[in-house]
Amino acid sequence: MPDRITWKWIFILGTIVVWGVSAAAQPGRDTTRVTQSGKPAGMHPPYFQGKLVYLVSIKSKLDDLSDKDAHKILTIGDVLTVTMKGGNYKLSTEYADTYIIKSDRKEYIKFRKIDTVFYLDFDSDTADVTGIIHDNAIVSIGGHPCKGLTIETSKLARQYLYSTQLYSDPEDDRHNLIGQADVYAHETGGALRLWIRTDYPYATETDSCIGIERQPINDHVFRLPDLPVTALFSAPRIIFPRYPGGDRAWQDFLDSTLNSKLTERYVKIPKGENEAWKTVIVEFVVAEDGSLSNFHVTNADEVDAKLADEALRIMRLSRKWLPATFYGEKMKWTCQQGVEFRALK
DSSP states (O other), X not given: OOOOEEEOOSTTTTOEEEOOOOOOOOTTSOEEEESOOOOOSSOOOSOOOEEEEEEEEEEEOSTTSXXXXXXXXXTOOSEEEEEEETTEEEEEOSSEEEEEETTTTEEEEEETTOSOEEEEEGGGOOOOEEEEEEEEEEEEETTEEEEEEEEEESSOEEEEEEEEEEEOOGGGGTTOXXXXXXXXXXXXXXXXXXXXXXXXXXXXXXXXXXXXXXXXXXXXXXXXXXXXXXXXXXXXXXXXXXXXXXHHHHHHHHHHHSOHHHHHHHOOOOTTOSEEEEEEEEEEEEOXXXXXXXXXXXXXXXXXXXXXXXXXXXXXXXXXXXXEEETTEEEOEEEXXXXXXXXXX
16 A cells, blocks of 8 residues: 655655654564565455554654644644555545545645645655665554564655555555555555554654454545646645735835834945945744744844844734645744845935
């Protein structure tokens, strides 16, 4: 069964994010590091068809990224439901539905608050696999015996506990490179993953299976919404905080609020020049409702303290901003804004 993927477009981006499970090798366990292994002896038809339900826990590693916003960046809520049949998958969470369609060799993502379907090609994940760890000790997950596997790439490591009794056809994922689904299927023979831990640079995600239901699945479950379809990176829907009305409105606010006498006193025009300016950089947080807080001057050592104080005063007087949105979801965001003091002859 392949992985859910969304791509990160904040300061930590470049990391491919996928839905997967992992079980780290534990002290005293029999673990073996290999670069490749064959499929488990013997397959286990009939292959699984039905639903799996996972509880999802995400813990942020960054001071200015809440667990809640980490959920939004990973586009996954507290519960993940996976519906699967014959190499097709639908992954449903609070923030998105993901369709993995074998015949198309594509993964489609429908974010809840955007009326567009985005897609990734199966060969879009180019991360190199740098190591594979097998753990053959048996661990029980909800009464199901499981073994462990870790797949390491050039970007992250993902740990799995996978069933020794429930399988999908490993050929279904043979062409899917997203989240190393092809490698996982080869190494486990297509075993269902029942526990997953992914350690990202900015957060740790743990998915624990709490429900397994074999049932016939109608093919219409995997039918895409009747919406425009576009490549995920062709039109990224990540919008940063901004002042209502744009740059012109921001400049009008500065002109009406800034104390011009401070500019005359602390910004000196060099001989032979017609103008001079100083820019104070203020860092602050824009909340989901657009309110501003946590003001801080980042270049205080480069500007006069009076100008720094004036910049902070102006920012505190600002109206609410338009908050950041990540594929339609409002997020708290730390950003910077320059307050310019310009002197003219």
